[in-house]
Amino acid sequence: MHVLNRLAYGPSPASLAEVQKMGVEAWVLSQLHPDSVDDQRVEAKLAHFRSLQMTTAERLNTYEPEGKLAKERGLDPQDPETRAKLLEMLPLSALPRQMGLELVAAKLIRATESRRQLQEVLLDFWFNHFNVAAQKGAVRWMLASYEQEALRPHLFGSFRALLGAVAHDPAMLFYLDNWTSTREGFDMAALRPAGAPLPKKLAAVGKLGLNENYARELLELHTLGVDGGYTQADVREVARCFTGWGIEKPRQVGTFAFHPRAHDPGEKHVLGRTIPAGGGMEDGEHILDLLAAHPATAHFLARKLAQKFIADEPPPALVERLAQTYLASHGDLTAVYLALFQSPEFWSDQAFNGKTKTPLEFAVSAVRALGGITYGDAPLIKALDGMGEPLYRAQPPTGWPEVAAPWVNAGALVTRINFALALTAGRIPGTEVSLPPGVHASSPGAELDALARAVLHQQLSETTRATLLRAVGHGENDVMPDGETRPMDPAMVAGLLLGSPEFQRQ
Amino acid sequence: MSAHPLDRRFFLKSTGLALLGLGFAPGFLRRAVAQETNGRRTLVLVFLRGGADGLSLVPPVGDAAYYAARPTLALPRPGADGGALKLDATFGLHPALSSLLPSWQDGSLAVVHAAGLHGATRSHFDAQDFCETGTPGLKTTQDGWLNRTLQQLPEPSAGAFRAVALQGTLPRSLQGAAQAVAVEGLNSFHISGKGGLDSFEALYAGAVDQAMRSTGQEAFEALRAAASAELSQSPPQNGAVYGKTPLARRLQDTARLVRAGVGLEVVATEMGGWDTHVGEGGSTGQLANRLRELGDALAAFAKDLGPRLANVTVVVMTEFGRTVRENGNRGTDHGTASAMLALGGGVHGGRVYGNWRGLDGPGLFENRDLAITIDVRSVLSEALRATLRPPDLAAVFPDFSGARVGLFG
Numbered sequence: 001m002h003v004l005n006r007l008a009y010g011p012s013p014a015s016l017a018e019v020q021k022m023g024v025e026a027w028v029l030s031q032l033h034p035d036s037v038d039d040q041r042v043e044a045k046l047a048h049f050r051s052l053q054m055t056t057a058e059r060l061n062t063y064e065p066e067g068k069l070a071k072e073r074g075l076d077p078q079d080p081e082t083r084a085k086l087l088e089m090l091p092l093s094a095l096p097r098q099m100g101l102e103l104v105a106a107k108l109i110r111a112t113e114s115r116r117q118l119q120e121v122l123l124d125f126w127f128n129h130f131n132v133a134a135q136k137g138a139v140r141w142m143l144a145s146y147e148q149e150a151l152r153p154h155l156f157g158s159f160r161a162l163l164g165a166v167a168h169d170p171a172m173l174f175y176l177d178n179w180t181s182t183r184e185g186f187d188m189a190a191l192r193p194a195g196a197p198l199p200k201k202l203a204a205v206g207k208l209g210l211n212e213n214y215a216r217e218l219l220e221l222h223t224l225g226v227d228g229g230y231t232q233a234d235v236r237e238v239a240r241c242f243t244g245w246g247i248e249k250p251r252q253v254g255t256f257a258f259h260p261r262a263h264d265p266g267e268k269h270v271l272g273r274t275i276p277a278g279g280g281m282e283d284g285e286h287i288l289d290l291l292a293a294h295p296a297t298a299h300f301l302a303r304k305l306a307q308k309f310i311a312d313e314p315p316p317a318l319v320e321r322l323a324q325t326y327l328a329s330h331g332d333l334t335a336v337y338l339a340l341f342q343s344p345e346f347w348s349d350q351a352f353n354g355k356t357k358t359p360l361e362f363a364v365s366a367v368r369a370l371g372g373i374t375y376g377d378a379p380l381i382k383a384l385d386g387m388g389e390p391l392y393r394a395q396p397p398t399g400w401p402e403v404a405a406p407w408v409n410a411g412a413l414v415t416r417i418n419f420a421l422a423l424t425a426g427r428i429p430g431t432e433v434s435l436p437p438g439v440h441a442s443s444p445g446a447e448l449d450a451l452a453r454a455v456l457h458q459q460l461s462e463t464t465r466a467t468l469l470r471a472v473g474h475g476e477n478d479v480m481p482d483g484e485t486r487p488m489d490p491a492m493v494a495g496l497l498l499g500s501p502e503f504q505r506q
Numbered sequence: 507m508s509a510h511p512l513d514r515r516f517f518l519k520s521t522g523l524a525l526l527g528l529g530f531a532p533g534f535l536r537r538a539v540a541q542e543t544n545g546r547r548t549l550v551l552v553f554l555r556g557g558a559d560g561l562s563l564v565p566p567v568g569d570a571a572y573y574a575a576r577p578t579l580a581l582p583r584p585g586a587d588g589g590a591l592k593l594d595a596t597f598g599l600h601p602a603l604s605s606l607l608p609s610w611q612d613g614s615l616a617v618v619h620a621a622g623l624h625g626a627t628r629s630h631f632d633a634q635d636f637c638e639t640g641t642p643g644l645k646t647t648q649d650g651w652l653n654r655t656l657q658q659l660p661e662p663s664a665g666a667f668r669a670v671a672l673q674g675t676l677p678r679s680l681q682g683a684a685q686a687v688a689v690e691g692l693n694s695f696h697i698s699g700k701g702g703l704d705s706f707e708a709l710y711a712g713a714v715d716q717a718m719r720s721t722g723q724e725a726f727e728a729l730r731a732a733a734s735a736e737l738s739q740s741p742p743q744n745g746a747v748y749g750k751t752p753l754a755r756r757l758q759d760t761a762r763l764v765r766a767g768v769g770l771e772v773v774a775t776e777m778g779g780w781d782t783h784v785g786e787g788g789s790t791g792q793l794a795n796r797l798r799e800l801g802d803a804l805a806a807f808a809k810d811l812g813p814r815l816a817n818v819t820v821v822v823m824t825e826f827g828r829t830v831r832e833n834g835n836r837g838t839d840h841g842t843a844s845a846m847l848a849l850g851g852g853v854h855g856g857r858v859y860g861n862w863r864g865l866d867g868p869g870l871f872e873n874r875d876l877a878i879t880i881d882v883r884s885v886l887s888e889a890l891r892a893t894l895r896p897p898d899l900a901a902v903f904p905d906f907s908g909a910r911v912g913l914f915g
Contacts, residue, residue: 177783180835209834213783216840220629227645232628232872356717386694388674395778396555398631406675408717409688410725411695417706418698425699463712471705496705501713501722 001458002352005506006309007031007341008117010365011457015117028341031118032156032334042114049102050093052144056170056254059141063096096141100134103144104391105376111364112374122155122337123147124360125308130166130222131399132175134392138250139175143392146171159301159331160292163222167288168256170247172214176397179246181211181239183264208262215239217397223291225300234271240264241275241283292331298323302336304402309340311354312403318345353505356404359387361506362416366423366498369455370433377430383422387415413504420499424491435490444469447488455497468496547851547893550760550773550820551652552753553637553677554800556780557630558824560844561865561876562793563603564617564858568596571865575831579788579838588789593617597858601789602797605805606849610856614808614815615849616913618885619860620869622826622843622878630781630840633825638678640883640903649682651886651902652772656684658896659771666727667768672756672775680774687724692738692759696729703729735766746810751799753777757807764811764818771894780824784835804849815850819893822847823882829874830865842875846885852892852914859913884908 003024004011008031019027030036046052051059066086073089075082092098110120127147134140150169154162166172173179186208215238220226244263248255258281268275268283273290275283291297302322306314321343322336329335340346357365363384367374374380384391388407394400401407422428424435436454441447448468452460460468472488497503565581566572567590573580581600582589590598591607597619599607609615623642627633636642640651649657656669661684669686671677680686689695697703703726710722732738740762748754756775763770779796786793800822808815827844848855861879863869871877883903892914896902 177835180784182834184834186834211783211833211835211837212839216629220631226627226629226632235628356715386690388690396630401675404717405681408721409671409676409686410721410728411687411689412674413710413721413725414695414697414729415690417702421697421699421702461712461714463714464709467705467708467712471701471708495702496709499706500709501715501718504718505715 002347003028003341004117005353005365006346006351007121009111009121009361010368010506012368013371015115015368016457018115031116032337034116034119034156037116039115042110045109045113046106049106051099051102052106052148054144056142056145057252059099059144060138060252060254063094063099063141066096069095099140099144100392101378101381103147104381107391108364108374108376108380111360112367112372119152119155123152125305126151126155126162128394128399128402129304130162130172131394131397132171133395135395136175138254139171142169142171142174142254145169156334156337157332158292159297159326159333160288162333163288163292164285166222167218167242167245167284170250170254170256173245173247173256174250176214176217177211178214178242179250180208181214181243181245182208182259182262183240183243184209186262210236210239210243210264212236212239215242218287218291221397223300224294224296225303228294228296228300230271233269237268237270237275238287240266240268241270241279241287244281245284293327295323295327298326298331302326305336305340306345307402310343310345310351312405315345318343353502355506356408357504357506358400358402358407359384359389359412359416360391362504363387363419365506366420366503367431367433369457369498369503370424370435370494372423372431372433374431379428380431383415383419383428387419388412408504416504417499420497420503421495424495424498426491433494435494437490440487444472444485444488448472448493451488451490451493452497455494456503461502464500464502468493471496548764548770548773548818549652549889549893550757550818550850551679551775552800552804552820552822553634553679553774553776554780554822554824555630555634555776555778556782556824557633557826557828557840558780558844559782559786559793559828559838560619560621560824561827561830562786562788563600563797563847564593564597564619564845565590565600566596566619566862566865567592567598569862569865571869575865577832578836579786579832581788593858596862600794600797602794603801606801609805609808609849613856614853615847616853616855617858617860618846618848618880618911618913619858619862620843620876620879621823621846621860621882621885622880623882624878628826628840628842630825635678637823637825637882640679640886641905650677650679652679652774653682653684653686654902655890655894655896656686656772657682658898658901659894661685666724666731667763667766667770669772670760670763670770670774672759672773677774677776680772685720685724686772687728689728689759691755692732692762695732695738731768735768737762737766737768740765742806742810744809744812746806748806748810749799749802751803753799754803754806757803758810761807761810764814782828783833783837783839786832786837804847808849818850819852819889820847820849821885821889822849823885827876830870830876831874842871843878844876846882848885848889848913854913854915857913859911880911881906881908884911885913888912888914 001011004015008015069086070082075085114120132139134143146169150165154165212235216235219230224230244259246257246259248257260280263280265278267277270287275286303314303319306319306322322339325339326336389400423433436451441450472493567583584590584592584598588601591601591604593599606615623636625643638650639647641647669680671680671688673688674690676686676688707726710719713719713722742748748758760773777800782793811818823846824844826840826842828838828841833839869877883906887899887903888911890896
């Protein structure tokens with residue numbers, strides 16, 4: 001149970017059987033080596049998502065911005081009605097929105113059905129760590145490649161490799177504005193051959209300069225942490241190192257490009273180190289080396305991982321041990337995961353059911369609990385939006401909160417309860433669950449126990465059990481004179497169980 | 507703290523008033539609520555997340571250094587095409603906020619300029635945290651300043667909607683021991699299906715996890731109150747028309763709660779999109795669009811409430827301002843002081859409060875940001891004194907004794 005609550009999106013009947021058959025230890029090891037786990041069925045299910053097979057350039061070519069499509073058809077892009085009108089003229093599959101729908105659908109399908117569950121959990125964790133948001137400019141065209149090429153291949157490797165892949169990725173360069181950051185006073189006009197006219201757009205830009213956004217979040221959110229001992233001066237110097245790290249035609253090509261002439265060639269001083277003048281693109285690589293090997297980074301990442309997999313306030317001793325593992329292994333992420341999963345803290349009573357599910361974890365675990373499948377259609381996506389976690393759209397660079405407090409509130413609870421009722425009543429089209437069959441048991445209590453086992457995969461607390469028995473108790477026509485009683489309605493019981501306080505925890 | 511909610515539940519249930527809701531409550535109960543609130547006003551806090559550029563919100567059009575620092579972003583002087591709306595000799599209002607001009611003219615809107623938190627940071631998240639915990643520099647503070655205020659006040663008997671966050675999650679300012687609910691919108695706030703409410707209410711009453719139990723209790727009380735008063739159906743008054751933006755919806759729901767007389771004391775809500783590093787724009791453009799959303803929503807709210815606005819005070823704030831000089835991308839980077847707005851009851855408006863020291867020399871912090879001349883907590887303290895009247899402000903903002911601003915008289 002516990003490993004499936006933490007290393008997976010909750011237990012499903014199939015995954016429970018798998019863990020029982022393999023043994024917990026072997027299952028965990030197999031999850032740490034996802035290539036050893038066959039996942040053909042899910043991959044085949046994703047094959048028809050066209051936009052996910054394309055390169056960023058192909059996506060930019062295929063899905064033209066709505067504003068442009070509107071203008072071409074004589075519509076006012078600012079008019080709120082334009083979207084609806086465009087949909088009447090064009091199939092959804094031609095609009096950029098299609099990319100977002102396919103991306104979210106694929107994520108939901110993988111989270112629900114992939115046998116490489118830990119990989120999906122970690123992908124979500126690291127995406128959130130290195131968050132980018134679809135609503136910022138050209139990012140939506142870059143997201144699929146960001147996830148598949150920058151993040152997914154590096155989930156089990158060295159942190160330095162992951163950090164580097166993210167730093168080079170156009171999605172991050174765009175989201176945190178580094179592609180626009182240049183040495184102070186850099187003049188676009190100087191790039192043109194003498195006498196060549198400057199395109200209007202570039203002329204309007206005029207002189208460029210330093211943008212600190214990426215440098216700041218690199219230090220605060222990606223590596224050292226806000227208490228990692230850096231200063232405002234360090235932020236500026238790091239920003240200088242990354243000048244010129246840009247994007248080749250972000251709206252047409254969208255690949256990494258280093259622009260040597262936009263780079264600040266001078267000497268820099270970061271965290272007490274000197275980066276000699278003339279390093280060019282290597283300046284940025286130096287910084288990434290420095291940050292990935294820094295003890296503050298080790299502690300920051302150790303705490304975040306412990307918070308994700310153990311408790312909102314993880315034991316400091318464990319965090320310290322994980323940080324040491326990180327440093328001793330030169331940032332080998334699998335070594336840190338292994339230390340985490342083998343720690344006594346991971347297996348402690350406090351850790352069991354000790355965390356509150358995020359909306360994504362709640363929704364997916366509900367579908368899995370009932371052995372369900374999903375096509376990732378709009379109703380499930382909308383449900384997540386309503387619960388406060390619209391996927392790929394976390395605007396701030398911190399991503400979604402990992403701890404319970406922001407998610408536990410009256411409004412969110414009501415939305416979760418309504419989701420549980422809708423799911424078990426079959427009112428989430430495109431997501432199918434199989435309800436446990438009604439059972440004829442010797443008593444209502446035994447009947448309820450059987451249903452609860454099939455849904456929650458664990459015992460009910462005494463209070464919950466008593467409450468449920470009252471809630472689904474028999475009315476006047478439910479017991480015949482000969483003593484035969486109407487079986488409980490499995491949909492109703494399942495709805496109550498998935499909406500119960502127990503099921504909000506993991 | 508712990509005994510109160512149970513008493514209240516018992517009271518509501520045993521009198522059957524839970525089904526009536528306070529919107530239609532008998533006179534004696536309404537009077538009781540009025541007495542308990544003791545003439546307190548409702549405080550509405552709008553947080554602009556991302557670091558709103560105070561120098562564009564309320565541009566110092568009378569300061570030549572403003573035009574020197576912002577060759578492409580500065581708002582033209584009042585009277586010019588796309589120019590700022592004149593407030594006084596030094597300041598103008600961004601033209602996209604034009605719908606707020608009537609409130610300025612009738613004295614219900616005030617501006618505080620160069621407000622910020624000393625010793626804060628240029629990190630969005632730290633700065634927001636410090637604004638919301640009310641303890642700059644101190645990260646260990648668990649509860650928010652609004653919640654600490656509520657902890658000091660006697661709890662009214664109908665408290666389900668006493669403190670409401672009109673947004674998906676409870677902001678730091680409202681987190682803490684006192685009860686507060688977060689609701690994305692009133693129209694989706696109900697449980698589908700018959701009998702569901704009772705069953706789930708019982709389930710959550712027995713939850714092992716304390717947070718689940720108390721949140722459940724808050725949720726079910728609020729659900730009953732909302733359903734019985736048909737809150738989500740209540741139309742705007744006085745010919746107010748709200749736009750289709752998230753902030754407009756949230757303020758419309760706020761007005762509904764105010765009108766329903768459900769004992770509303772605090773509303774916290776937010777609006778994003780202020781982190782204008784690139785292409786900030788001037789009279790039109792990115793920031794202007796956000797400001798129009800903000801101004802139109804606030805203006806509709808004021809109109810909707812009409813005379814009731816006298817009992818409601820809105821404070822608009824952000825985590826920090828932006829650099830005085832524009833950056834290389836026609837945007838601005840994270841800075842220090844920004845502007846705040848106060849609208850509604852008790853506000854001595856039609857004035858820009860502050861101690862303007864110009865945009866060169868002493869007016870600059872670290873030679874790049876607008877320096878702080880007024881501590882955000884001074885403004886918040888005065889707003890609290892004018893609305894909720896917590897007996898011990900020193901416990902709301904520990905270790906703080908800022909100068910008086912006087913914008914509430």
